[in-house]
Amino acid sequence: MAVLETEALVLRTYNFGEADKIVVFLTRTAGVIRAVAKGCRKLKSKYGASLEPFTLAKITYFQKENQELVALSQTEILKSHFDLSGQAETLAGLAYMGDLVVEFSPPYEPNEKLFRMVKACLDAICQSQADLQLVLRYFEVWLLKLEGYLPDLRRCGECQRAFDENELAFMNSDSVFRCRTCSQGFGSALSKRLQAQLRATQRLAPFAFAQESRAMPANIHRELAELTHQLIGRVLERQPRLRSTFQ
Ligand SMILES: [Zn+2]
Numbered sequence: 001m002a003v004l005e006t007e008a009l010v011l012r013t014y015n016f017g018e019a020d021k022i023v024v025f026l027t028r029t030a031g032v033i034r035a036v037a038k039g040c041r042k043l044k045s046k047y048g049a050s051l052e053p054f055t056l057a058k059i060t061y062f063q064k065e066n067q068e069l070v071a072l073s074q075t076e077i078l079k080s081h082f083d084l085s086g087q088a089e090t091l092a093g094l095a096y097m098g099d100l101v102v103e104f105s106p107p108y109e110p111n112e113k114l115f116r117m118v119k120a121c122l123d124a125i126c127q128s129q130a131d132l133q134l135v136l137r138y139f140e141v142w143l144l145k146l147e148g149y150l151p152d153l154r155r156c157g158e159c160q161r162a163f164d165e166n167e168l169a170f171m172n173s174d175s176v177f178r179c180r181t182c183s184q185g186f187g188s189a190l191s192k193r194l195q196a197q198l199r200a201t202q203r204l205a206p207f208a209f210a211q212e213s214r215a216m217p218a219n220i221h222r223e224l225a226e227l228t229h230q231l232i233g234r235v236l237e238r239q240p241r242l243r244s245t246f247q
Contacts, residue, residue: 131210158182
């Protein structure tokens with residue numbers, strides 16, 4: 001049995017047995033894990049407030065070979081994010097982020113970049129809850145990218161020619177960006193402004209992206225949201241639902 005320690009974000013919890021909970025964490029070193037927190041629903045639980053959604057904590061847990069559930073042993077709050085819990089829209093946004101991380105990331109597959117990205121998005125939302133929607137778009141683009149589902153923004157997926165700044169890219173139902181010639185009139189054109197926003201997600205941290213994008217016209221934000229939702233929808237449709245143990 002291994003004793004492991006890592007930094008982790010609480011994605012969600014659900015009740016288990018009489019007094020326990022199962023906690024789904026996104027960890028820095030082990031990816032998404034599910035841990036049993038024994039006795040955490042008792043009045044004097046040693047876990048205190050550390051298992052609230054989106055708390056950042058240092059956790060210690062035991063892992064037995066070939067067992068999917070690990071046993072939580074200790075938690076230490078690094079950042080509570082309790083300040084976010086008063087806003088229904090923010091909570092819904094965070095829950096959405098947590099759900100997508102669980103959907104996209106196979107359990108126990110380390111992905112430190114994903115951990116850092118989600119943590120940075122959370123920090124950006126803490127700094128300015130008014131930017132929630134912009135940060136969520138950033139999160140969606142990066143989740144797609146880190147899990148290998150974001151089309152190449154820089155070049156045509158067919159002829160491999162690099163797009164120039166003023167060129168329209170076209171997307172067909174296969175989620176590939178193509179130049180005008182290769183698309184042969186099929187698919188929808190991505191506006192130049194949308195392509196610029198997508199490029200901005202690649203060079204900026206989430207808070208800077210949100211700040212820079214505040215002036216984005218509503219129709220471009222809608223276009224960006226439609227694009228990410230379309231890409232995410234296609235990925236989830238073709239994901240085999242093997243992870244039913246993740247509620
Ligand atoms: Zn082409």
